[in-house]
Amino acid sequence: MAAVVVVGAGVVGLSCAIRLLEAGHDVRVVARDLPTETTSAVAAALWYPYRAHPEALVTGWSRSSYGVFGELADNPATGVRMLAGTEVLRTSSPDPWWRSAVPSLTRVERPPAPYADGWTFVAPVIEMPVYLPWLAGRVAQLGGTITRQELTGLPDGAATVVNATGLGARRTVADPSVFPVRGQVVYVEQVGLDRWWLDGAAPVYVIPRSQDIVVGGTDDEGAWDLTIDTDVAGRILERAVALVPALRGARVVGHRAGLRPARPVVRLEVEHRPDRAPVVHCYGHGGAGVTLSWGCADEVAALVAGL
Ligand SMILES: Cc1cc2nc3c(=O)[nH]c(=O)nc-3n(C[C@H](O)[C@H](O)[C@H](O)COP(=O)(O)OP(=O)(O)OC[C@H]3O[C@@H](n4cnc5c(N)ncnc54)[C@H](O)[C@@H]3O)c2cc1C
Numbered sequence: 001m002a003a004v005v006v007v008g009a010g011v012v013g014l015s016c017a018i019r020l021l022e023a024g025h026d027v028r029v030v031a032r033d034l035p036t037e038t039t040s041a042v043a044a045a046l047w048y049p050y051r052a053h054p055e056a057l058v059t060g061w062s063r064s065s066y067g068v069f070g071e072l073a074d075n076p077a078t079g080v081r082m083l084a085g086t087e088v089l090r091t092s093s094p095d096p097w098w099r100s101a102v103p104s105l106t107r108v109e110r111p112p113a114p115y116a117d118g119w120t121f122v123a124p125v126i127e128m129p130v131y132l133p134w135l136a137g138r139v140a141q142l143g144g145t146i147t148r149q150e151l152t153g154l155p156d157g158a159a160t161v162v163n164a165t166g167l168g169a170r171r172t173v174a175d176p177s178v179f180p181v182r183g184q185v186v187y188v189e190q191v192g193l194d195r196w197w198l199d200g201a202a203p204v205y206v207i208p209r210s211q212d213i214v215v216g217g218t219d220d221e222g223a224w225d226l227t228i229d230t231d232v233a234g235r236i237l238e239r240a241v242a243l244v245p246a247l248r249g250a251r252v253v254g255h256r257a258g259l260r261p262a263r264p265v266v267r268l269e270v271e272h273r274p275d276r277a278p279v280v281h282c283y284g285h286g287g288a289g290v291t292l293s294w295g296c297a298d299e300v301a302a303l304v305a306g307l
Helices: 011-022 055-072 128-141 166-172 230-243 286-305
Strands: 003-007 026-031 080-089 117-126 145-148 160-163 179-189 196-199 204-208 212-216 252-262 267-271 279-283
Touching: 003 011, 011 026, 011 128, 011 160, 011 279, 011 286, 055 080, 055 117, 055 286, 128 145, 160 286, 166 252, 166 279, 179 230, 179 286, 196 230, 204 230, 212 230, 230 252, 252 286, 267 286, 279 286
Parallel strands: 003 026, 003 160, 026 145, 080 196, 160 279
Antiparallel strands: 080 117, 179 212, 179 252, 196 204, 204 212, 267 279
16 A cells, blocks of 8 residues: 655554554654654543534544543553543533533532532543553554654655644644644642542643543643743642542642644645645644544544545
8 A cells, every 4th residue: 555654643643643554554654753752742631522623523533532442441551541530510501512422421419519510421541651652552563663853844755644743733734723722730649549520611630540640730822831830830739629639738740731732623634735645634633632533543544545
């Protein structure tokens, strides 16, 4: 099969590379940042359709990914676990727009003050420091390669290019509609937590992992600065302790910030370029790149097959 160059080694590029390799393509991944250096490595990463549009497509991609993560959770080496957790809401709300993406969702009968509503469901929790190396290993196992290379545009010399450059699409394809939504997180020691908690409006999220707990967060549109703000970190912890009192006194073990690649809508489409290889664009997943990854990768593979 013809060669495909995937530009980008975050969760989106790697998932696309795997589906294309499984379909028999010869795949090379090229990226400025290797998997554990990407925004994807900062993701919390709870399966949750957050800050990604349009709703109908996002719901479908999220549903597909949910199924794949459910299978991956059978293999502890992937870093994927299916964990029950609760989203709390300050006002009574109808079912979430993505309700059909999860097999079941139970209303919380007596939400803790000051919340008025909430729902509990089982969601994939993906431990990115484990999962990204596992994805990269799977690319290698299937015969693909991952090479560090910073590009100023999309490459020539392949039959097809997949553009999974996230926020980098501002440069690789001069798309000004993709913009950063900065997120800062605090890592605290594991205190025996085995459920996730989310207050999406704040946002406050508490995501347990094997060795630590990811506590978030912030969502600052248009902010590019990756410097850790210690005042912000303090406020993140305060709000998280109010939601999950078991976190009080937990030792802080680290801090990180990342830039979600937001866009009015996820760009997933073929672009035919005169005298150049066609491109399948797949970027702009906002706060849900992990959540959407397998659904989008399946669609990218189908688009490449149709070229
Ligand atoms: C604090 C925080 C918490 C989050 N929590 C969650 C969560 O709980 N659940 C969830 O689903 N999502 C979450 N996200 C969002 C998620 O991290 C992103 O949606 C996802 O990482 C996007 O993946 P991507 O592969 O498109 O981009 P990236 O991970 O940014 O990868 C882009 C790749 O393209 C490469 N690239 C870019 N420009 C160039 C260039 N010029 N030349 C060569 N290579 C280039 C980069 O080097 C990189 O390899 C969170 C994000 C943050 C910041």
